[in-house]
Amino acid sequence: DAMVIQNPRYQVTQFGKPVTLSCSQTLNHNVMYWYQQKSSQAPKLLFHYYDKDFNNEADTPDNFQSRRPNTSFCFLDIRSPGLGDAAMYLCATSGDLNTEAFFGQGTRLTVV
Amino acid sequence: QQQVKQSPQSLIVQKGGIPIINCAYENTAFDYFPWYQQFPGKGPALLIAIRPDVSEKKEGRFTISFNKSAKQFSLHIMDSQPGDSATYFCAASYRSGGYQKVTFGTGTKLQVIP
Numbered sequence: 001d002a003m004v005i006q007n008p009r010y011q012v013t014q015f016g017k018p019v020t021l022s023c024s025q026t027l028n029h030n031v032m033y034w035y036q037q038k039s040s041q042a043p044k045l046l047f048h049y050y051d052k053d054f055n056n057e058a059d060t061p062d063n064f065q066s067r068r069p070n071t072s073f074c075f076l077d078i079r080s081p082g083l084g085d086a087a088m089y090l091c092a093t094s095g096d097l098n099t100e101a102f103f104g105q106g107t108r109l110t111v112v
Numbered sequence: 113q114q115q116v117k118q119s120p121q122s123l124i125v126q127k128g129g130i131p132i133i134n135c136a137y138e139n140t141a142f143d144y145f146p147w148y149q150q151f152p153g154k155g156p157a158l159l160i161a162i163r164p165d166v167s168e169k170k171e172g173r174f175t176i177s178f179n180k181s182a183k184q185f186s187l188h189i190m191d192s193q194p195g196d197s198a199t200y201f202c203a204a205s206y207r208s209g210g211y212q213k214v215t216f217g218t219g220t221k222l223q224v225i226p
Contacts, residue, residue, distance in 0.1 A: 004155075031211045042201055042216035043156065050210045090155050094212050099144045099205065101214060103155035 003027050004104035006091050012110045013081050021076040021107045023091030032074040033101065034066060035090040043090055049074060078109075086111045116204050118217030125192055126225055133187045133220045135202035140183070142204035144212070147176065147187050150199045150219075159200070160187070192224045 005024045013019040023032065030051050035043035047056045049068045063085070065077040078085055088108050092101040117136045125131045135145075144163060148156035162169045162176045162185065169176045173190040189196055202217040 006155075033211075040219070040221075042218050045214070048211055055209075055211075092155075096210070099207075099212055100146055100158050100161060101212060103148075103157065106153075106155045108153070 004091055004093055004102050006089075006104035006107050008107060009105060010108045010110070012112060013078075015083065015111055016080045019078050019081055019109070021078075021089050021091075021109070023074045023076070023104055024072050025074075025091075025093045025102075026072070027093055027095065027102060028071060029093035029095040029102070030071070031094045032068060033092040033094075034064075034074070034076050035092065037088040037090055037106070039087075046076070081109070081111045083111050085109065116202060116215050116217040118202050118220060120220060121218070122221040122223075124223045124225065127193060129192050129224070131189050131192055131196075131222055131224075133200055133202065133222075134184065135186065135204075135217050136182075136184045137204045137215075138183065139204070139206075139215075141206045142215075143207070144205045145176070145178065145185050146203050146205070146214075147174075148201045148203060148216075150201065156201060189222075192222075194224045194226055197223050 007022050033048040034046045037043040046060045067075045088106045090106045091104040094101045123131050146161035147159045149159045150156040160171045160174045162178050164180045175188045178185045200220045205212045205214040
């Protein structure tokens, strides 16, 4: 039944070592979002795709990149993770006719 | 102007009580106001949502009250249960270039004690 699936649920990476988080959806939504959520804070939008069009938030660091090879999948690449990048990363989707965003369970990233 | 202010930051109520969480916004372009419920270690899940042409919406034990002129909205949880203990985020969004631009409030951690 899961509609937005994130893998892995928990990821431990070394300081400076590239890491990729993945998201897949079964909703056929054309918009996919990546959010960063730090402890006790609101989710913060990093970027989103509208179909293949990539839209970066102005304050998203260059260290964060994304790929969307097809409608169903989206990846978040962190090129050189720092200790400050430890957070929950949330993927969400929405469709043209939807006003709501559907979130995945998130990936908890730990940087050591 | 994109900010959504949410209060209180945390809330403790007894089972059966009616916790109320308040949010306020400035941007009149917002046209959709969802509330999300988030349990520890999980992603946010949509709880209930309202559009500004409606002053109140009720779904089960959850009610949104909306005051367009004051640019405020609130969530009421009737007959609260320990299972309602979670963090609640209000949000406000508008459609921009084909996608929903969502601004989240800062969250309210609710604890319902038996």
